[in-house]
Amino acid sequence: MADAFAGVTPEATRLDQAWIRANPLPQPEGEVDKNSRGRVLVVGGSVQVPGGVRLTAEAALRTGAGKVRIATVQPAALALGVAIPEVAVLSLPCDVQGEIEAGDGIEGEQLARCDAVVVGPAMASAEQASRLVGAMLEDTRWSGGLVVDAAALMGLAPHADALRRRSTPAILTPHVGEMAALLECDAEAIAGDRTGAVREAAQRYGAVTVLKGGSSLIAAPTGELFVFEGGNVGLATGGSGDVLAGIAGALLARACDPLMAALWAVWLHGEAGRRCAEAIGPLGFLARELLSVIPPAMRSAGED
């Protein structure tokens, strides 16, 4: 078997069932209503990829978020709202390319009414995503958590200082290509030193960073490093990353510490993939099929 630790410094902690069992998620306590279970806003989607945000929103709901809203391009908004009756949809203006037109950003009131924002899934324009994120980071009425994914990672570099200074509980979920954009270098440099890259990104952005792949590395700005080897190749499919971002958003919204939220999200996503591979086959399960096995994966987390 190939050594999944190749190129990974030995101080990386293995993220496995034993770690998960020893580090349970905080459970909602006392009088619990849907607002206290965590409110997530998913900002993303485009005319070309209108359904990716559906995966993110449903993943957040399946992870236990009490309230989920989607802010997406106007041509997709109504259909999404009908397809997912459990969410509210905010319709945003769309540019000629079919991307969110990020003129005024998301209104402060919308941000103030959520505990975590997931930004970027299924957007293609790094420029529009960058403007959106910039406006959010300037908004002083909002103090929630932030998950940055997909095109929003491609456009995040100009906002590194703003994100770090703001001390927002934040999680970045790049694959190798998106990590190259974050660190403003080429993908070969990332592949040659994945550990150095994930640590550098976590420090530069002041955010927990998940470098996704066959084995995923998770680094905190404090230097802590974890490695997850429990995924399977079936997870390498369109929309799989959108599901991971939604899980992470829901955990941040329930007031998990961002490192804990990222670690649990990576583990739950991998465990959902394992369950799909077992039930359907190692290749060919769909990203949307991960969704319904998130709750049983959470329930079984403490079992052998």
Ligand SMILES: NC(=O)C1=CN([C@@H]2O[C@H](COP(=O)(O)OP(=O)(O)OC[C@H]3O[C@@H](n4cnc5c(N)ncnc54)[C@H](OP(=O)(O)O)[C@@H]3O)[C@@H](O)[C@H]2O)[C@@H](O)CC1
């Ligand atoms: N398209 C779809 O079917 C679906 C898309 N969805 C949504 O759209 C989002 C974008 O997906 P995507 O497929 O458009 O772009 P993605 O591959 O993330 O590339 C982005 C950039 O990274 C680069 N890059 C990537 N991997 C690399 C590597 N290993 N090493 C080096 N570079 C690498 C890549 O370079 P390129 O491959 O173009 O050379 C490009 O510059 C996705 O996150 C999801 O939210 C889903 O909702 C539904 C199905």
Ligand SMILES: Nc1ncnc2c1ncn2[C@@H]1O[C@H](COP(=O)(O)OP(=O)(O)O)[C@@H](O)[C@H]1O
């Ligand atoms: N060979 C693999 N084995 C296990 N997991 C993988 C493998 N390749 C990719 N993954 C996982 O699948 C997900 C793919 O995410 P991403 O590339 O962002 O997909 P998309 O952008 O289409 O949603 C990540 O969580 C990644 O860690």
